Amino acid sequence: xxxxxxxxxxxxxxxxxxxxxxxxxxxxxxxxxxxxxxxxxxxxxxxxxxxxxxxxxxxxxxxxxxxxxxxxxxxxxxxxxxxxxxxxxxxxxxxxxxxxxxxxxxxxxxxxxxxxxxxxxxxxxxxxxxxxxxxxxxxxxxxxxxxxxxxxxxxxxxxxxxxxxxxxxxxxxxxxxxxxxxx
Numbered sequence: 001x002x003x004x005x006x007x008x009x010x011x012x013x014x015x016x017x018x019x020x021x022x023x024x025x026x027x028x029x030x031x032x033x034x035x036x037x038x039x040x041x042x043x044x045x046x047x048x049x050x051x052x053x054x055x056x057x058x059x060x061x062x063x064x065x066x067x068x069x070x071x072x073x074x075x076x077x078x079x080x081x082x083x084x085x086x087x088x089x090x091x092x093x094x095x096x097x098x099x100x101x102x103x104x105x106x107x108x109x110x111x112x113x114x115x116x117x118x119x120x121x122x123x124x125x126x127x128x129x130x131x132x133x134x135x136x137x138x139x140x141x142x143x144x145x146x147x148x149x150x151x152x153x154x155x156x157x158x159x160x161x162x163x164x165x166x167x168x169x170x171x172x173x174x175x176x177x178x179x180x181x182x183x
Contacts, residue, residue: 003164007033015040028075028156031165049152055138055145057087059113063146064153065097066117073157075165109137113146120150 007030009020016033019040023029032039053060061084068076081094093110096103101114112134119130126147135143159165 001164002027002031002166003162004031004034006030009033012039019043026079027165027168028079028160031163032159045152046156049145049149053145053149055142055149058084058089058093059110059146060149061087061089062093062097062110062113063117063149065094066114067121067150067153068157069098070118070121071154071157071161073160075160075167076153076157078167112137116146117150120147121154 006027009025009030012020012033013036015037016035016039020029020033023043029039029043032042035042049060061080064080065077065084067073068080084094085091090105092105096105097114101111101118106114112130116126116130116134119126134146138146
């Protein structure tokens with residue numbers, strides 16, 4: 001149960017009022033409404049990651065779900081496992097994210113992303129042992145997008161867990177459409 005009441009989007013003002021017109025009625029956004037205009041900035045940043053990045057969406061979601069697993073953020077894991085399924089990620093891969101980088105379900109690149117994500121979450125600065133092999137596979141842009149994704153979703157996990165944001169009731173979750181998602 002949430003630690004403070006959810007914000008009523010009908011009471012939003014300024015940029016937050018405009019942001020609510022475009023947002024699905026997810027609990028994370030209802031909770032974030034108390035922050036006022038920061039809601040708009042947060043969602044624009046998140047949308048840039050989800051909609052405009054070059055990084056492969058499957059690799060992105062592996063990193064996001066892994067951050068959620070490592071930070072014990074149930075809401076984040078739930079929402080992004082849902083997105084992963086809509087992108088066509090096999091259930092075996094989703095389960096493997098919980099196991100760790102050595103799970104058999106991963107291909108070489110996915111395993112490198114998992115190791116890198118674990119390293120950044122644990123140590124802030126990725127070691128050469130996880131950075132260099134991944135740099136051989138991803139462009140500079142993709143590497144930077146991956147680090148930004150890990151950092152953004154770490155912040156999201158802190159927010160979700162601090163305020164105990166509730167997972168939406170089954171069957172009442174709004175649909176979210178991102179590039180690459182299956183119908």
